[in-house]
Amino acid sequence: MTSVHAPSSPPGAALPRQHLPDGEEFLMWPPCLQSHGYRIVDQLFATRTIHRGRGQPFRRGAEIGIDIPVGGQRLSLGQFMDGNNVSGLLVIRGDELVLECYGLGLRAEERWSTMSTVKSMTAMLVGAALGEGSIKSIDDPVVRYLPALRGSFYEGVTVRHLLTMSSGVTWSEDYGDRNSDVNRYSRSLAAKVPGGVLALMCGLQRAHPPGSAWCYNTGDTYLLGALLCAASGRTLADTMSNCIWQPCGMEFDAYYTLESDGGTEIGGSRAGMTLRDMGRFAQLVMNDGMHDGLRVLPAGWVEAAATPAHALPAGGAMSASRRALGLVAYGYSWWLDGSGGMWAMGHCGQRIYVNRAERLAVVQLAVYPEPRYASAHEPDRDARLRALVDELRRSA
Template identity: 35%
Template sequence: MKKLILATAATFGLALASPANAQDTAEAESHVPTDLNILMWTQPQRDFAFPRMEELAPVRTIPNADTFRELPRGPGLDLAIAIDGESWTLDRYFADQRAAGVIVIHNGEVRLERYRMGADVDTRWTSFSVAKSLTSTLVGAAIADGHIASLDAPVTDYIPELRGSGYDGVTVRQLLTMTSGVRWNEDYTDPNSDVSLFNQVTPEPGVDPVVTYMRTLESEVEPGTRWQYNTGETNLIGVVVANAVGMPLADYLSQKIWSRIGMAQDGEWIVNAGGNEIAGCCISATVRDYARFGLFVLGGGTIGDERVVPEGWFAAAGTRQADIGAPGRGYGYQWWTFDDSSFAAQGIFGQGIFIDPARNLVIASNGNWPVASEAGYRERRNAFYRAVQMAVDAEGGGE
């Protein structure tokens, strides 16, 4: 197969291994993404790319360890999925969501696990913005380790290149809650939006490309007074953490969490043109390993006798810190929150980790929606979450 260079939203290079024969070569090349923007890939291109991003892009590995956490199997769930007043089967739901993998873990047991679209238990799949919630967890770890003074520390203390920009006076907390007040356009359908362009800048020596772009943006309102979804700011959070701890994000994630909670496989994290992890996106892992991370969160962020994040970190991170204008929902520290105390990591095209501490429940899913983000797909996924909650309640709830 010929080698291609592809600049996507992550601005990464593409070099695929050669398939076994000419027919495989032709078929694979017909699905290799060629657009400069990952958000503009076709559905067949996404189907091809999402389970093999580490083959298409430069990555930094998140090493696991030699032992992994077993996930014992429990009895199946008796689910009744109701969407818009109509009863749906699991098959219909999975087809609608174009789900590649779904796992439900209740009280530490696998109650439902299913794979489609050629994926299986060993398939790594890209996370998109699910990575945001892992990045925010590293902020908690860096605070616990003493590398970041507090959530109220100015961002410019850790990214001095932002001084004199719209981020003067913005705190780490305001980045985490997306309340900086800085101008931003997150339109996934617009190739000229900030989210499409911010990782396509020409790198400057010694400066993360995201900083080069973000310091050109102006403040529109006083920090802390407006919530606006902003992937660029999650990437700034990654720069804050990496600068504070003095190591790449993948290494810190492995050191603090990934290698210690029983992950079955290494993770892979795409890096940008500056060679730094794209903190708001693009960790590849198996659906079971996403669930294992969810179990770590469910446990309050402790590993053995060690507290990896500050006391009460996830209680705060998974609670509404910003009003997003949706009844019953909010935004925490890079987690989407529900007023019943559950919260979720969510990525475009259908990725997710749902955590319900009251029910001792974790749901992880990978997939490829026909569109990046659309209310109907989100609401039907939420309906599936509610169906699982109701099934657990019918059995007697949590532990």
């Protein structure tokens, strides 16, 4: 807590102060803390700014009117927003923004936690690194760029394996288990331990030969971001700013979370961005890495990212959401459905959908309750989101 000591007040006087949510519990917050905490991540963790571009305005089309078929009834947009606990919803069709709606008190200029949707964004920077030559091949060994991993079970792992969540190391992505690997990682971030995440990754064991099995691993994308920094000699925030944020005319500064004060960016979770700028990123992917006639990402990189690398197993991380959204495969840090859709997925309701063939992009920011806070009467929010996407596709 922080407080202000007024000169006229005696020592120890009860003064106004602001309580912040416990960052160590970040992945386990109830929805009431999520709706506050996701907009103040930069007050809880160390961060580094992704500098904005020239603020190029969207081309705005006529606002769409839509209702969503769910369980034999049709939900209005407002009912969808309320039922899905939505703080931000944005739809781009073709080259036009056709819906931009805010809830839960979120304002257009406020940044919201991306959660793991930033994994898919960081993966796009690998294409930029290949284009500039700082990475020679995605089949390069990880230890070529991160020699600190020599002697760990990341020896034999390649950049491709990190991109496709197939490093083969053991990892538990169970948000409800306080002792899971992902929660140990999260507590290290909250404590701002220098080198803490890298030490955690070096201590992991091997479950499968590299490349042989898919296992969702937030730590893999941390290493991918650290590798990009080592290869380019720049911070990850500067790379995102130089390669995407500024060329695409992003309107607001964003930020990456850091593993410690002044430390390495966390490439795979809890960055902070505005809804509109996340929409601009989705539009870049929808346009095959082009923005206003400028090639921002190398030709063919988005197509490579959208090519299935691994079929998704029946269980494991986000399995209920995967079923509801129809996700069947994983590419270069993008989830893929069976109808041409690419999905960036984030904890507790952060979703980006891109369908390049149909020229449609949808961004949802939300607060889904963790299972321990969900009642028996909770709706299937991802099924509702899928119904919204399908209705948008039908009405094109």
